[in-house]
Amino acid sequence: MIRHISGTIINIEENDLVIKTSQGIGYCVHVNNQVDFSIDQQISMWTHLVVRENSLDLYGFLDYEDLNMFEILLTIPKVGPKSASQILSRADTSLLRNTVMEKDSAKLSKLSGIGKKTAEKIIAGLSEHYEKNASSWQKKQSTDNNTGTSELQNDTIETLVALGYPFSEARNVVRELPNDIKSVNEAVKTALKQMGNK
16 A cells, blocks of 8 residues: 655645656546645655545545544545545534534534534544544644644634635645634624734
8 A cells, every 4th residue: 555655746626636746657646625726846755545446545634633534534424535534624623523522513513524424424433443542632633732722723724714715725724823812803804904914
């Protein structure tokens, strides 16, 4: 299995990157989104190879934790690689762990593209994995809480998603907001201005 790839991005399409390695081979890698990618960018990605009768599809992730969550999502009945990738494009690994630990499917169903039934199915599927690995998940979530987004940032992201912005774009903009912002209302207004300038 191809587990990791490093090289130069030589082409970007809707949800695919072509990464040329030092051996001169160009690999097509499916990604959640290409907002942060650019041509000629040097990149390293963790990968999961999906083998089918008539295709070999490579899914790439910048963070090993995202790859791990992707593979856990694949264990849920009727969740294939494309669905798992779409879920992670709307809700990052930390948010998924948090909703499972809090058993809060409503938080997921608020996100664009994830309905109530889908959210409940995700929570039910991930809960089984969480029960087997509770201490590991709690440790990772504690690290996320210390280095990741604050409650104000999370509320701002949720508001932007409710307004129709992709989760990944909202998260990236919110993480760049000034630290002196004290309210969600102020954060949303500032984020909308920054999005409008892009």
